[in-house]
Amino acid sequence: MSANVKANITHVIFDMDGLLLDTEKIYEQVYRGLIEKYGKTYPFELKVNCMGRKASEAAKVIIDHLSLPISIEEWLEVSQKAVLEKFADAKLLPGVDKLIRHLHKHAIPIAVATGSSSTNLKVKATHHGEFFSLFHHILCSGDDPEVKRGKPNPDIFQIAASRFNGETPSPEKVLVFEDSFLGVEAAKAAGMHCVMVPDTRLDRKYTKSATVVLDSIEDLCLTDWGLPSFTDT
Ligand SMILES: [Mg+2]
Known part of the structure; x- marks a missing residue:
C-alpha cells in the first residue's frame, strides 16, 4: 500500500463473487x-x-x-x-473470514453489494449462513427493485450505503472491496475508496481507478484506512 493513502473509513461494502466467495x-x-x-x-x-x-x-x-x-x-x-x-460448494477466499469477523467485532458497519440475485445468494451461502449474518445488510442488485442500473454505474454502492442505520455516510468515508473492473468503476463513480483484489490474469490497465490494488485480502493494512488493526482488542 502506498504511504499517501489517508482515509477515515466508517462503513465498508463488499462485493461477493470473486471477492468474498470463490464463485x-x-x-x-x-x-x-x-x-x-x-x-x-x-x-x-x-x-x-x-x-x-x-x-x-x-x-x-x-x-x-x-x-x-x-x-x-x-x-x-x-x-x-x-x-x-x-x-453450494463455493468457498470463502483467503483472509475474508478473519476480516469480516474482525470488523463485526469492532462494530464497523459492513454490507454486501452484489450483482447476483437473491436466489443465487441463498445457494452460494449454503455453508456460510452464519458468516453472512454478520453483515448489516446484503443488496442483491440482480433482483433489487431499487437498483435500476448495474455496475459500472454507482447506483448499487450508493443504495447500499443508504441502507445502513442512521444517516447515509458520505462517500469518502465508505470503503468498497472489489475484484472486478466494472465494480471498481462503480465505486469510483460513487466517490468511494476502493480496494481491488483482481484476478491474477487481469491487465493492470483495468486497475487504475482503484485506490489500492492487493494480491490478497490478507495483505490489507487496516490502519491505513483508519480502521482498527487486528491487534486491537
Ligand atoms: Mg466480483
Whole structure:
C-alpha cells in the first residue's frame, strides 16, 4: 500500500463473487462450456466486461459480442441451472473470514453489494449462513427493485450505503472491496475508496481507478484506512 493513502473509513461494502466467495471460477467454467457448444471461445477480455454485471446484462454482452444464436432468456435459463448445481460448494477466499469477523467485532458497519440475485445468494451461502449474518445488510442488485442500473454505474454502492442505520455516510468515508473492473468503476463513480483484489490474469490497465490494488485480502493494512488493526482488542 502506498504511504499517501489517508482515509477515515466508517462503513465498508463488499462485493461477493470473486471477492468474498470463490464463485467467479464457477461462472467462467459454465459460461465457457456454453459458449464452446456454439464453436466459440470465451476470451478473458470478454469475461472482464461481464464480471460484476447483473446476469441479464452479462448475457447480453456475451451474446452480442460473440453473435451467439441464442436469446438472453435461453442463456439465462441454461446457465442458471448449471451454476446453481455448483454454487453450494463455493468457498470463502483467503483472509475474508478473519476480516469480516474482525470488523463485526469492532462494530464497523459492513454490507454486501452484489450483482447476483437473491436466489443465487441463498445457494452460494449454503455453508456460510452464519458468516453472512454478520453483515448489516446484503443488496442483491440482480433482483433489487431499487437498483435500476448495474455496475459500472454507482447506483448499487450508493443504495447500499443508504441502507445502513442512521444517516447515509458520505462517500469518502465508505470503503468498497472489489475484484472486478466494472465494480471498481462503480465505486469510483460513487466517490468511494476502493480496494481491488483482481484476478491474477487481469491487465493492470483495468486497475487504475482503484485506490489500492492487493494480491490478497490478507495483505490489507487496516490502519491505513483508519480502521482498527487486528491487534486491537
Ligand atoms: Mg466480483
